[in-house]
Amino acid sequence: MSSVEIPGAAQNPCISCGACCARFRVSFYWGEADDAPGGIVPAALTEQLTPLRRAMRGTNPPQRCVALQGELGQCVGCSIYEQRPTPCREFEMWEPDGSVNPRCNEARAGIGLPPLAARTVAGSTA
């Protein structure tokens, strides 16, 4: 079986994953969408949840965010990376102490990827 080298994948596991974009509902304050003053998330890629909240299309229920490009677990990218909503910006692989965000590994397991390991953080015992 041949393998494909994905540039940057070793430094950033997300490039060869994308599981969280297909696992969780991505909801956020409606004013983040670009049909509100100062909003940046493309409104056309969202759906209204409540009068005050929207979700990325494809994540309610969670299937696959409409903005996700590529093949899950192989090579993926966010087509609106610079305009992605707050939950996406705040979702981290690792906690400040270097332990893995359990939701990250939960999502990875859901598409058959191995868990990430904790990373060493200066001054931490995690």
Ligand code: SF4
């Ligand atoms: S599940 Fe974790 S490793 Fe995969 S794309 Fe999301 S944050 Fe990155």
Ligand code: SF4
């Ligand atoms: S907006 Fe981008 S980062 Fe957020 S769930 Fe969709 S594809 Fe993933």
